[in-house]
Amino acid sequence: MADRTYLLWLRKSASVRMHDGVEIGIWPFTDSKGQAALFPGPLLASNEGQTVEVTFKNNMNEHTFHFHGIDADTPNDGVPETWPVMDTYNFLTDRAGTYWYHCHANTVLHQQMGMYGPYVVLPADGSNRAWTGGPAFAKQYVWMLSEFDAAWRLNNPKPNFAYFNPGYFLINGRDGFDPIAAADTAISCNAGDAVLLRLIHAGYLIAQVSLGGLPFSVIASDGRPLLVPEAPQLVEIAAGERYDLLVTPTVPGTYAARVDYLDWYTRAVRGSARTAITVL
Ligand SMILES: [Cu+2]
Structure with missing residues (x-):
């Protein structure tokens, strides 16, 4: 059992309204089935030293999670050219800092369609510091x-x-x-x-x-x-x-x-x- 678990759903399609009223089509995440689109995807977070499990629901074998900057092993790295598409990803967050996730299937297009979100790793004690022993923030x-x-x-x-x-x-x-x-x-x-x-x-x-x-x-x-x-x-x-x-x-x-x-x-x-x- 991982220290942190996340479950993300995918909506087949949705749109976001720009300042001029134009609706831009996206393939967004949601936090539960049938819920409103989240764009960018939700902030995922864990502490240094924690194991994390992220599961994709209703993926339909099309999309992956790539946790950009996190040293996942090949099966959990979400690159379909090197490993078959999976729904569940496990990895260790061993360095506090700022990361992000995105779909790595046909990346250039899927990223443009909004399949990304932020990922933050806090120090091991979860405190408001940029890293363990690093600058504190309010x-x-x-x-x-x-x-x-x-x-x-x-x-x-x-x-x-x-x-x-x-x-x-x-x-x-x-x-x-x-x-x-x-x-x-x-x-x-x-x-x-x-x-x-x-x-x-x-x-x-x-x-x-x-x-x-x-x-x-x-x-x-x-x-x-x-x-x-x-x-x-x-x-x-x-x-x-x-x-x-x-x-x-x-x-x-x-x-x-x-x-x-x-x-x-x-x-x-x-x-x-x-x-x-x-x-x-
Ligand atoms: Cu995708």
């Missing part, structure tokens, strides 16, 4: 970054994977020109609080993240502490990467955080997502 947020290309839903029999032209630029599944106000995205804290912001890039463009002028330090990358934390003005994050940011605002106010999504070749900004950091 609050944590996860920003899952991604983009949608509406045309990939329209081109039958299959989209042109060589041509990704996204029109929607997301944080935690929401887009728009107005700052995202959702409580899982907009940061609210007291002056002096240490906030851990876990960035996960589940899209394909380059994302540049800035926090409205608030100083921050990058303390971990891809589930591993940085020996020497960095203190840049912005963080550039590529597909699949994670960065853990520690920000301790001292001056009350509202700060305009943003994620700019850059073209891989020209580095032109293709679109942005915005949210606010409110310091009380």
